[in-house]
Amino acid sequence: MADDFKFGTPLTHDMISKFNASIQPQRMIAESIAAEQDCMMRQVVQEVGEQGYQNRKRIQEAMERTAHNTDVTNERLEKMIDQQSSYIELLEKANETLQKQLETGQKRLEILQDIFASGEDGVLVEKELMNLIKKEIDETHPLWEYIKDKGGDIAEAGATAGFPVLYGAFKAYLQSKGIMLP
Template sequence: MADDFKFGNSLTPDMIAKINASIQPQRMFAESIAAEQDRMMRQAQEVGEQIYQNRQKMQEAMERTAHNTDVANDRLEKIIDQQSSHIELLEKTNETLQKQLETDQKQLEILQNIFASGEDGVQVEKELMNLIKKEIDETHPLWEYVKDKGGDIAVAGATAGIPILYGAFKAYLLSKGIMLP
C-alpha cells in the first residue's frame, strides 16, 4: 500500500477507499473513546448533581434543626422562668404557712394553759368578760351584761352556765386533737 501512495500522484477512488479502510478502525476506536468519555462526563454530572442536591437537603435539614432548637430553647427558657416564679410563690406560701403554724401552736398552748391550769373558773370568766368588754360598745346586745366595772353581773349570771360551756369547749378541743387530756 505504501507503494500506491507516492508524493505527487493523484489519489484514485481505490486509493481513497484503501485509506478510509485503513483509518476506519482508528476512527471507530476514537469514536468509541469519545462516546465513553461523553457517557462518563454525563455520569459524573449526574453524580455531581446528586451530591449537590443531597448537600442542599442536608443544609435545609440543618437550618430547620437549628430553628427548631432555637424555638425549643425559647420555650424551655419560658418554662424555667415560670417554674422559678412558681417555686418562689411556693416558698413564700410555705413561709406564710410556717408562720401561721407557729401562731396556731402559740394559740393552742394558750388554750391548753387556760384549761389545764386548774385556775378557778370565775377568774377565767372575769378575764373573758374583760376581753369581751374591750371588743364591744354600747350598741352591742351584750353591753348591758358587761357595762359595769368588772362585769360582775355578767360573771354572776354566767357562773352557772360557763362551766358547762368550758366543759363542752374542752371536750370539743380534745375531740379534734387540739388539746391533750
C-alpha cells in the same frame, strides 16, 4: 505498504502521506472512542455532581428542619419552665400562708392550754376570758354592757356565774375535737 517502510530507509514525503493515509481510519476510530469516552465521562461527572448537589440539598433541608424543630422545642420548654416556676412560686406562697396559719394556730393552742391547764381557779380563768372577750367586742355589741364593768357589780356577777358553764362546755368541745386538756 509494510514493504515500503523499512528501518534505515529515509522517509520521503510520499511515504509519510501513505503512512498517514493507512493510519487515518485507526486515528478516526481512536478519536471517536476518545470523544465517546469524553462524553461519557462528562455525563458521569454531571450525574455524580447532580447527585452530590441533591445530597447536599437534602442534608441542608434536614439541618434546617432540625434547627426549626429545636427552636420550637426550646420555646415550648421555656414556656413549661416559666409555668412550672410560677406554679412553684404559688405553692411556696401557699406554703408560707399555711405555715403562718399553723404558727398562729399553735400560739392559740398554747394560750388555751395555758388557760385551761394552769391549775388556777375558775374565777381567774373567767376574768381572763372576760378580758379577751372585751378586747374582741366594742360598745355596739350586745354583750358590751354585760362585760364592760369588771369591778364586781351585778353584771359581772351574772357573767361570772355563767362562765363555769361556758368553761365546761368549751373544754368538752375542745376535747371532742381531739384537744385534750388536763
